[in-house]
Amino acid sequence: MEVAQTLGNEIHVGTADEGEQLLTFLLAGEEYGVDILRVQEIKGWDSVTVIPNTPEYIKGVINLRGTIIPIIDLRLRFSLESIDYGPTTVVIVLRVELEGRSRIMGIIVDAVSDVYNVPEEGMKPPPDFGALVDTEYVSGLMSVDEKMVIALDIDRLLNADELALNKDGEE
């Protein structure tokens, strides 16, 4: 009991009241973060089954203990140069929510980095780059030890374009 309390004080358990925690990962040298409560698990890269007639960034689907989940290459999604998957390449399995429906999806990133507490004053809003950089999927920026971490709005990112639900006949 005492241990648990100490741990709780030190690690700062992420509940809604106490503020958010971000799991961060690396992608082409930049550090991105997602809400840690949305992370289901992190697993190594394994082969996927390709789904025909889908954009290149949708790598395919995998069998996650009987559930079929799509895997998205985030480099390709952000139109970054693609690299060969290496030993640090991981799939972060996330819960994505839209209109009361939650879906499980995996994103491929270069490597996982760290877990940070979001400062109490919150995150800074992303600056407006005009049409130059698409900041639509960025929910905020935050600095940790002089580094910038980009917090992603995964609900918007993973429900956009080809990942959007079919408009008709969806059950």
Next chain:
Amino acid sequence: MTFVEESLEGLDIMESVLLELQPGVTDADAIDTIFRAAHSIKGGSATFGFENIATFTHVAETLLDQIRNGQRPVTQHAIDLFLHSVDCLRNMLSASQGGTVADQARIDEVKKELDQLLDSEVEADIKSTADAPADIVSGSWQIHFKPYPDMLRSGNDVVRMFRELNELGELEATTDASTLPALADLDPEEAYLAWDLTLRGEISRAQVDEIFEWVEDECDLSIEPLRKPVAVPHDPEKPTAAPAAEDRREGNDRRGGADRRKTPTGGSGGESSSIRVGIDKVDDIINMVGELVITQSMLSQLGEDFDMSRVERLRDGLSELERNTRELQESVMRIRMLPISFAFNRFPRMVRDMCQKLDKKIELKLSGEQTELDKTVMEKIGDPLVHLVRNSLDHGIESPEQRRAAGKNEIGTVHLNAYHQGGNIVIEINDDGAGLNKERILSKAVERGLVEEGETPPDDEIYELIFQPGFSTAEQVSDISGRGVGMDVVKRNVSALGGRIEIVSTPGEGTTITIRLPLTLAILDGQLIQVGKEIFITPLINIIESLQVDKNRVNSLAGQAELYQLRDEYIPIIRLHEVFDIESENTSLEDGLLMVVEGNGQKAALLVDDLLAQQQVVIKSLESNFKRVEGLSGVTILGDGAVALIIDISGLISLSQSRLRTATDTAA
């Protein structure tokens, strides 16, 4: 909520029995069944605090009780009124679920009618009381009340009941303590006493009944009108209330028996999300699991110290495991299977109502109600079936006059039949009506530009036309059908379930609509095929044949489409690697195999690299975490854990057609 489901089931039972009632005949068993259903709905709704349902049912129940006791005859009016009450109760139940708003005006109206009917009876009662010898003190009652030993355990409080009786009028009680044991043997939780109660005042029977309502199954109870002391206590000439009370007790006993049986008759078949499973099916599964555990422990023992000399035993064990798994899978699948009577049940009522509305005489025949099919399939086929039956009743069967003029029996017949055939369930809807009007369909089709003027397609193609969206040949749009919405939806729903629908019609003799559906949506017999490095699954049901390519039979059309001549047919070739955009080393026709498939009435020849095994696959949804993909009906997990895509043949054919069109457009 179980109460709602059970009540809906109860209502279904009430409805089906009511439909069998004949005016003027008091069928005691049937009325008992209705009464029991009404009674448990009342009890349940009162327990769960649905006061409006409880009060409503109470009035109906009182009426039913009087009918059961022979105090009033079964009239057509009463049957109609009860059927309306069933509707109102359904309405209230679904409103209590928050889905809909209760139609209070209608409920009040039916309640008023019920009350009126009840009042008319009360008047008759009063008259008969007035006619009766004057030794009865009206409004006063003689009650004999002997609780069964365990009545108190169910939370009933005799003191409270007596207090309530005392509030109604002047109460005198004589206690019979003859069965009271010695103090040492006394179990404080048991009831030993019996009472003779005299209640004087202006009290109606219903008021007294109400107090004993919750205990009537758990005690000996007789409630008789109080006689003046001069009267002989048991007058054989006075068979009014006393035998009624006796009857009632008998009925109660029977009710207890029936409740315990819990026969799964009827069912809502609608949105209920739970499922009732026969205990034999559950026992089956438990047995299978038992065997599976034995096999597993045998195998793990074998694994402890394994050497090559025991490989034979390992093989035996593995084949045992395979058998166990397959049987277990089959048993589990059987849980989801329900008799189609769940879907058929609603039709007798519908036919009856529509006959009244349309002024037609129609007999409904049901057969094969015990044919089982998957619960999901059943839920999705319900509405299309209703639509088709409605069509038969409205458009198919002619009016009695027309039928007489045509020399037919003026009572039309609609026959619903279901049976298994191969891996399919076949549902037939047959009517002996006028048949489809070919000329009218054709002229309508010409009008809408679906068919060229002067062209006469074969009969089956004409009948197919009625499945076109917005196609209705009814001269007059009624509120039942004829709006032209529907047949296309029916066809779409059936196709979505992987089924087919066919029409056969003979003018003047009737129409038969046949629906073929797969038994289950969860498991599919599939053929594994290889294209490039990918493995796909084709439903076995779509495959006609597979063949080696004979180069001479390949024809090209406008430089774009390729056709394969198979006997006297030209079948378009679909190169799977092109449509699905897969890297494949093998792009020439000679190196591959052609698999001739049929989907939605269209044939196509798929070019694949190789045919692998045939196996049963469990269908997983691609939509739950991703979305629908054209040309695929789902995915499955293969033995090695890899994911394989299941091809939706009709989707694939239309996908390839649209690709072809785009290609031609770009070329032009």
